[in-house]
Amino acid sequence: xxxxxxxxxxxxxxxxxxxxxxADADGAERPRVAVMATFTADPLAPYLGCAxxxxxxxxxxxxxxxxQVEQTCLSGGAAFGPAPLAATVALWRLEDVAGDAFAxxxxxxxxxxxxxxxxVTELAHALAAYHRARPGLLVIALPPAPESPHIExxxxxxxxxxxxxxxxxxxxxxxxxxxxxxxxxxxxDALVRTLGHTEAFDRRKGYLFRQPFSEAFWQGLGEQLARLxxxxxxxxxxxxxxxxxxxxxxxxxGEDGLDGIRLGAEFPGSAFRDVQARLLDLKAKxxxxxxxxxxxxxxxxxVFDQHEGMRLKRTDIVAWRINWLPKPENIASLxxxxxxxxxxxxxxxxxxxxxxxxxxxRPEVFTLRVPEEPADMLDALDRCEAFDRLEVTxxxxxxxxxxxxxxxxxxxxxxxSPEEFLxxxxxxVRVASPAEAQLTRVAQLINKTNQFNxxxxxxxxxxxxxxxxxxxxxxxAVWVVDRxxxxxxxxxxxxxxxxxxxxxxTLLLSCRVLARGVETALLAVIGEQLRAANAPxxxxxxxxxxxxxxxxxxxxxxxxxxxxxxxxxxxxxxLPARPAHLQIDLD
Amino acid sequence: MSADALTALFAExxxxxxxxxxEDTSPDxxxxxxxLRVMELVAAIEDTFDLQLSTxxxxxxxxxxxxxSILRAKGARV
Numbered sequence: 001x002x003x004x005x006x007x008x009x010x011x012x013x014x015x016x017x018x019x020x021x022x023a024d025a026d027g028a029e030r031p032r033v034a035v036m037a038t039f040t041a042d043p044l045a046p047y048l049g050c051a052x053x054x055x056x057x058x059x060x061x062x063x064x065x066x067x068q069v070e071q072t073c074l075s076g077g078a079a080f081g082p083a084p085l086a087a088t089v090a091l092w093r094l095e096d097v098a099g100d101a102f103a104x105x106x107x108x109x110x111x112x113x114x115x116x117x118x119x120v121t122e123l124a125h126a127l128a129a130y131h132r133a134r135p136g137l138l139v140i141a142l143p144p145a146p147e148s149p150h151i152e153x154x155x156x157x158x159x160x161x162x163x164x165x166x167x168x169x170x171x172x173x174x175x176x177x178x179x180x181x182x183x184x185x186x187x188x189d190a191l192v193r194t195l196g197h198t199e200a201f202d203r204r205k206g207y208l209f210r211q212p213f214s215e216a217f218w219q220g221l222g223e224q225l226a227r228l229x230x231x232x233x234x235x236x237x238x239x240x241x242x243x244x245x246x247x248x249x250x251x252x253x254g255e256d257g258l259d260g261i262r263l264g265a266e267f268p269g270s271a272f273r274d275v276q277a278r279l280l281d282l283k284a285k286x287x288x289x290x291x292x293x294x295x296x297x298x299x300x301x302x303v304f305d306q307h308e309g310m311r312l313k314r315t316d317i318v319a320w321r322i323n324w325l326p327k328p329e330n331i332a333s334l335x336x337x338x339x340x341x342x343x344x345x346x347x348x349x350x351x352x353x354x355x356x357x358x359x360x361x362r363p364e365v366f367t368l369r370v371p372e373e374p375a376d377m378l379d380a381l382d383r384c385e386a387f388d389r390l391e392v393t394x395x396x397x398x399x400x401x402x403x404x405x406x407x408x409x410x411x412x413x414x415x416x417s418p419e420e421f422l423x424x425x426x427x428x429v430r431v432a433s434p435a436e437a438q439l440t441r442v443a444q445l446i447n448k449t450n451q452f453n454x455x456x457x458x459x460x461x462x463x464x465x466x467x468x469x470x471x472x473x474x475x476x477a478v479w480v481v482d483r484x485x486x487x488x489x490x491x492x493x494x495x496x497x498x499x500x501x502x503x504x505x506t507l508l509l510s511c512r513v514l515a516r517g518v519e520t521a522l523l524a525v526i527g528e529q530l531r532a533a534n535a536p537x538x539x540x541x542x543x544x545x546x547x548x549x550x551x552x553x554x555x556x557x558x559x560x561x562x563x564x565x566x567x568x569x570x571x572x573x574x575l576p577a578r579p580a581h582l583q584i585d586l587d
Numbered sequence: 588m589s590a591d592a593l594t595a596l597f598a599e600x601x602x603x604x605x606x607x608x609x610e611d612t613s614p615d616x617x618x619x620x621x622x623l624r625v626m627e628l629v630a631a632i633e634d635t636f637d638l639q640l641s642t643x644x645x646x647x648x649x650x651x652x653x654x655x656s657i658l659r660a661k662g663a664r665v
Contacts, residue, residue, distance in 0.1 A: 010634035013627070014599060042623050043630070204642045209626045215634070 009047075010216050016046030019053060023060060031057055033229065036064035036072045038096035040211035047222025048089075049414035055230040055385075059086065069095065073126035076133035087137040087229050089454045089584035092125055094146040094169055097123055101149040105161060114171040124176035135462040137182050137232045139225060142170055144188040147212060148200070181440045181461060184228050184390055200480050214515070227385055235448050236342055236389035237366060238399070241331055241572075242281060243349035244293035244300055244322075247370050248276060248312065253299045264309030271374035276311035278381055283316055285389060288338065292347070293331045318403040327354055328361040338403065339511040341450065341547070346386050368511070398452035398488060402512060405485035422517060426483040427582035429518055431525045434477040434489070439464055441489050442477060445508060450547040452519070453508040454540065454554065472497055473505075474529070478522055480513045487513050493522055501572070502530055507554075514550065517579040523558055525584060527575025538575060540568045593658070593665040596635060599652055601626045610652035636663040637642075 003011070011527030023030060029436040033052065035041050037544040045061050052059045062080045064072040069092055076090065095102065098119035098462045105112040113309055131138050136355055152158040166189075177183060193201040199216050200249045206212035213221075262269040265378035283289050289312070293300055293570050300322050304314045319337050321330035327347070335342045343364040349355050350370040381387065409425075434442050443461040450456070459467070467473050478491030490513045504526075509519055530538055540555055543566055558576055560568035578584055591605070597612065598605040601619040614620040629645055632638075632654070638661050640648075648654045658665045 004637070006637065010631060013631070017602070040626070043626065079628040204640075204645065205626065205629075208642055208645060209622070209628075215630050496644065579659075 005216065009219055012050045012219070013046040016049045019049060019058075025059075030060045032062055032080070032083060033057075033059045033083050033090045034064065034077060034080045035089070035091070036069045037091035038067050038069050039091070040209055041091055043211065043215065043218045044091075044222055044225075046224055047219045049220045049222075051226030052229060055226050057086070057226070057233065059229075070126045073130035077130060080134075081210075085134060085136045087139060087223055087232070088130070088134060088411050089139045089141075089186075089497075090130075091141045092123065092143055092302065093188075093433055094120075094143045094166065095148050098169075099148060101165070101428075102146060102148040105150065105165060109161065109165070113165060114169060116165060117172050120169050120173035121176045124173050128176075128178050131178060131183060133181065133185055135182070135460075137184060137229065139184050139186055139228050140177065142174070142185055142187045142189060144192045144200075147206075153197075181390070186221070186224055186228065188221070191217065191224065195220060227388055228390070230385065231388040231390045235344075237346050237386050238286070238344040239288045239290055239334070239338060239344070240279070240346045240348060241290045241292045241327075241334060241365075242279065243354065244291060244295060244303075244349070244431075246350040248272060249303065249307075249309070249349055250374065253303055254295055258302055258307060261303065261307070263303075263307060268374040269309055271377055273309055273311055275370075275377050275381070278378060280311060280316065282387065283400050287346075287387075288318045288400055288403055289316055290334050291317055291322060292327050292329075292334070292349075293322045294324050295322050297322040315404065316400070316554055318400060318407070318524045326361075328355065328358055328365075331358070331362060339451070343549070346384075376519055398486070402485055402487060406512065407507070409482075422581040424483070425516060425581070426587065427516055427518070428481045429521045429582055430479040430481075430585040430587070431476050431522060432479075432587050434468065434474055434492075436465075436468075438477060438489055439468070442475070442492060445489070445492050445510065446506065448506040449510060450545070451511045451550045452554075453506075453545075453548050454504065454551050455506055455543045456505055456548060467494060472587040474502075476525065478509070478513075478518065478523065480516075480518055482516075491518060491522060493526060495526065497533070497535065498539075501535045501569075502526075502533075503540055504538060504540040506574055507540070511550070517582055519554060520558065520576055520579050521582055521584055524576050524578040525586065526571060530575065536572055538570050538572065541566045541572075542568065592635070593655055594651065595629050596653075597628070600624060600631050608651060610655065611650055613650035615649075632658070636665070638660075638663060 033048070035044060039065060045063065049059065049061055064079045069090060077085070094116065098116050101112040101115035101119070104115065127138070127140060146162060147153070151162050173471070195216055200214055201212050201217070202214040203212070242248060251260055252267045253261050259287045261499050263272050264270065279289060291300065301314060304310055304312065319334050321332070321334060323586070325348070331342055331345055331347065335345065342362055345365045347367045348357050348370060349358070350372070352369070355367050355369040358365055368380065368386070369383050371380050439461055443459065443464045446457070446459050446464065468475055474495045474497070476493040476495070477489055480487040480490050487510070490510035492506060492508055493504065496503045496505050507522070526538065540560060542552065542555055544552065555568045556562065558570070559574050562568055594605050594608050597608055601617060603617065604621055625645070628648070629640060632634055633640060636658060644657050648657055655665050
């Protein structure tokens with residue numbers, strides 16, 4: 001018999017006790033996550049602590065004193081001590097910050113709204129001050145529908161009136177908060193809806209313990225928060241490899257034929273059509289769609305090109321392996337084609353055999369088995385944390401298009417000499433110091449670029465911002481455009497001025513713009529700036545990793561002298577000239 | 588469920604060795620038994636014995652012995 005949810009929660013709470021005892025005993029440094037709330041939030045600790053630990057964030061939790069959210073914010077989180085925090089969670093309810101507004105609402109909605117507006121604006125400003133004082137992720141609750149003796153929850157009028165007040169107050173609150181990649185939200189109202197009001201609340205505890213929520217609510221909140229923290233720390237997976245038969249449509253096209261497969265307005269075809277709609281959303285968020293199917297290629301494309309129920313089009317798919325080879329092999333070859341690691345893949349398939357084989361042979365691929373019940377497919381995708389991503393950058397949105405262009409480029413390359421190809425690319429490279437607005441993208445490049453990266457030094461967005469302000473450092477960002485399309489911000493150099501010359505702290509390029517001379521162009525620009533500053537030499541390092549072999553020969557190939565295992569140097573006037581086949585814009 | 592299961596539950600939640608607990612252990616003689624622990628004790632008891640305590644029962648449960656008699660009255664074998 002499987003464990004009841006209550007018994008599972010009980011086991012989690014006991015486990016958190018053991019994890020804390022271990023943390024006390026070994027004294028090892030752990031990421032710290034702080035929680036402040038306008039109600040007793042202690043029941044969150046075991047669920048959040050275990051959920052974080054299960055996501056490779058073995059965190060310690062710090063709880064601010066009960067109902068001191070504003071005080072905690074305005075003191076810059078003094079209660080959490082001076083050490084850095086990986087994340088802070090702020091939980092609150094409308095009734096805790098402006099409960100008196102609800103007593104007024106029946107008589108005077110305008111005044112009640114004004115009271116709520118004032119209270120949520122004040123809270124938002126306090127949270128903004130906290131965010132300025134404490135770097136790191138700040139997760140802010142959007143409050144649940146208010147509960148108050150003045151609100152007849154099951155009445156005929158109150159749900160409309162208080163629903164309106166609630167929505168407006170949340171809008172006012174979010175509008176008063178800073179927009180920042182380090183501010184994320186957790187919607188308590190959505191959590192209550194998911195569980196249902198009866199499951200989410202526990203009136204007895206509201207009265208006795210100053211917190212109104214059930215253990216099931218706290219568990220759900222802990223999971224949700226841990227997902228947010230994880231999504232902030234782990235790069236989102238970039239590619240999804242999708243099976244076709246019984247995943248994109250019902251039935252087997254090779255046997256049932258174009259007219260026999262289930263796909264379209266009628267169930268079960270409608271469930272598959274909805275899965276395709278979700279996949280298109282993922283594509284819009286920057287996930288690359290690929291196919292891995294054991295089929296005759298012509299059969300699959302016939303469905304893509306001719307079936308009226310298809311939402312996905314052939315042009316949505318950036319690469320495919322439609323053959324009879326083992327799927328783990330096909331994923332590896334797709335990874336090579338797209339210049340990404342196999343650990344960037346999500347694999348979606350209905351077959352127990354295929355999913356088991358993938359899990360065994362390629363555990364780094366995130367394998368999701370599509371449920372047999374077509375009606376459950378969307379929920380399974382919803383629950384899958386491998387899809388979690390907090391923010392979508394312009395480069396993410398354009399990525400799919402860029403890979404399509406890459407395919408066009410490769411076709412062009414096959415028919416020209418390499419030199420002709422480069423000239424015909426019509427490359428434009430812009431090199432400039434990145435602006436504040438590009439910090440997110442710069443940090444993303446620093447933390448995700450594995451292959452062409454000399455030092456693989458990772459940095460948080462805050463550290464990147466500090467570098468940008470530093471007078472000793474110079475950041476050069478690289479934008480690349482060619483006749484096939486716009487790659488956006490795809491390269492970066494970080495330079496530090498010292499007595500003996502400039503030091504190349506970081507040099508990286510997205511693998512999408514490699515082998516076009518862009519790296520040489522960047523080095524040429526660095527040389528020009530070095531000479532303008534009368535710096536005698538450029539010092540550089542190559543720190544080998546498991547993945548950066550593509551950058552191994554870069555320094556020797558450009559005339560650098562090797563000093564020891566990792567260090568290289570070149571005189572300022574020995575740096576290369578601008579390559580002739582591309583145009584460089586500086587500003 | 589053996590009679591020791593309840594003592595073990597209190598030992599775990601209060602983080603006090605079971606040997607130091609008795610039927611007379613109460614918030615008055617056990618510093619660890621504060622209001623936050625009461626909340627955890629309620630959750631642990633409800634989830635372990637699959638029952639619901641009333642607010643009156645939660646408030647009366649001011650020693651291990653009292654907790655035991657309340658649970659027995661509700662049919663739990665403790």
